[in-house]
Amino acid sequence: MRSLAAYYIPSDFEKDYDFPVFSPLRHTLSVMLELEKRTGENQLNFIEMALLVQLSSSADKLSDIITKILGLRSRRDKSGNKRKFDGQELDAASKLHGYTPQTFNDYADTNFRYLKATGLVQGKGRGIALVPEKRVVIEKLVEDRSIPESDEDYYTTLCEGAALPTDEQDSALAVLDDLLGRLKQYGIAFDITGRSLATPADISSIRHEVEAILSARKEEEYASRQSGEWEEIAAYMNLLVHHGKSKKAPHREEKIAIPRAEAPAYFEWVLWRAFLAIDSLKNKPYEARRFKIDQDFLPVGTAPGNGPDLIFEFEHFVLVVEVTLTDSSRQEAAEGEPVRRHVARIVESHSGKRVFGLFIANKVDTNTAETLRIGFWYRPDDSKMALQIVPITLEQFARLFTAGFAAGRIAPKLIQEFLRDCLAVSNHDAPEWKREIERTVVDRIHSLA
Numbered sequence: 001m002r003s004l005a006a007y008y009i010p011s012d013f014e015k016d017y018d019f020p021v022f023s024p025l026r027h028t029l030s031v032m033l034e035l036e037k038r039t040g041e042n043q044l045n046f047i048e049m050a051l052l053v054q055l056s057s058s059a060d061k062l063s064d065i066i067t068k069i070l071g072l073r074s075r076r077d078k079s080g081n082k083r084k085f086d087g088q089e090l091d092a093a094s095k096l097h098g099y100t101p102q103t104f105n106d107y108a109d110t111n112f113r114y115l116k117a118t119g120l121v122q123g124k125g126r127g128i129a130l131v132p133e134k135r136v137v138i139e140k141l142v143e144d145r146s147i148p149e150s151d152e153d154y155y156t157t158l159c160e161g162a163a164l165p166t167d168e169q170d171s172a173l174a175v176l177d178d179l180l181g182r183l184k185q186y187g188i189a190f191d192i193t194g195r196s197l198a199t200p201a202d203i204s205s206i207r208h209e210v211e212a213i214l215s216a217r218k219e220e221e222y223a224s225r226q227s228g229e230w231e232e233i234a235a236y237m238n239l240l241v242h243h244g245k246s247k248k249a250p251h252r253e254e255k256i257a258i259p260r261a262e263a264p265a266y267f268e269w270v271l272w273r274a275f276l277a278i279d280s281l282k283n284k285p286y287e288a289r290r291f292k293i294d295q296d297f298l299p300v301g302t303a304p305g306n307g308p309d310l311i312f313e314f315e316h317f318v319l320v321v322e323v324t325l326t327d328s329s330r331q332e333a334a335e336g337e338p339v340r341r342h343v344a345r346i347v348e349s350h351s352g353k354r355v356f357g358l359f360i361a362n363k364v365d366t367n368t369a370e371t372l373r374i375g376f377w378y379r380p381d382d383s384k385m386a387l388q389i390v391p392i393t394l395e396q397f398a399r400l401f402t403a404g405f406a407a408g409r410i411a412p413k414l415i416q417e418f419l420r421d422c423l424a425v426s427n428h429d430a431p432e433w434k435r436e437i438e439r440t441v442v443d444r445i446h447s448l449a
Contacts, residue, residue: 031056179207180192329367359391
């Protein structure tokens with residue numbers, strides 16, 4: 001937020017331009033606030049960013065920008081084929097501005113990513129909307145019309161980051177009061193009696209606590225919705241299995257996609273959503289994952305090392321899930337020891353419940369299966385611990401997941417029974433064990449039909 005708030009166009013303050021210096025962040029937020037005044041909603045759609053907002057500046061009247069947005073929106077709503085309409089509009093903009101049509105989309109995608117990175121906006125459909133909990137910060141941020149007085153001042157601001165409303169005592173208090181009000185709406189009590197409010201830093205400390213509570217509540221609500229989104233979850237799994245670029249998801253106008261560079265993070269994320277959908281966890285959704293998520297509940301990187309990717313605690317057992325996109329002979333070297341070590345660590349810390357490990361990859365290397373089939377781990381005192389880890393492919397898991405939800409009969413008990421069935425035939429060597437696991441998958445799917 002500080003970085004983007006510090007950025008201005010044009011960036012050379014000693015030259016004369018045809019339009020005034022302005023902050024793209026503040027300008028875009030102002031457009032969204034003005035859009036809300038006119039329509040009651042501040043959602044800005046992708047095509048509107050691509051063709052209008054990112055081509056505007058503070059020299060344009062907000063009312064004129066909104067009029068253009070609503071005109072585009074109206075024409076698009078009336079079109080019979082929205083994809084064809086978007087293509088025609090992009091072609092027209094290409095001829096008008098001299099850029100290739102894809103350029104408009106590429107810049108709009110980048111602008112959306114930067115805006116989301118501030119924490120001030122979140123995804124909504126195929127667009128963005130203001131984060132309600134950041135409303136006061138947004139309003140105070142756009143009120144700041146000041147610009148750096150010189151190139152030197154601008155350079156300093158870029159290096160240090162812009163001042164934010166929460167750096168000021170009165171604004172910080174206003175933001176905190178708004179957040180406390182939102183906590184009250186959730187029915188969550190938060191007493192600040194006796195807490196120091198003497199400085200912006202004191203207020204910031206309390207604000208971060210409140211934001212953490214709000215974030216946890218929103219994630220719990222997100223988790224509760226996953227059982228109704230199981231078809232979308234299955235669609236994401238199929239994208240990972242088939243290395244697809246995009247796919248039409250059920251009940252969604254826009255396609256879903258997985259950025260190539262983010263596939264490992266999405267692998268962990270979709271498995272997290274899959275087990276949230278079962279809706280029987282005893283641990284919190286934010287305790288079940290070790291990777292970070294953004295305000296749209298999308299993954300921000302993979303889980304850090306020195307621990308399992310995912311930990312799901314059910315009433316009668318604990319499931320440690322490890323995933324990898326590595327499918328070569330390097331898989332055993334990269335995953336064999338860490339997976340066993342992570343499962344062993346959870347066994348030690350959950351002595352009251354049985355602990356299973358589930359290793360999921362697009363392809364399970366036979367050497368990895370052999371290492372997990374033997375499944376022993378030695379403690380520092382040389383005592384031996386037997387581990388129960390089942391390796392399956394994502395495709396197999398997706399079939400089980402889809403069959404279970406389609407039948408409306410997926411439950412922790414079925415998961416535990418499936419794992420036990422797979423472990424019961426682990427006395428075979430690794431190639432045969434892999435074939436037995438596939439037979440077990442098929443039998444389970446038939447029993448759910």
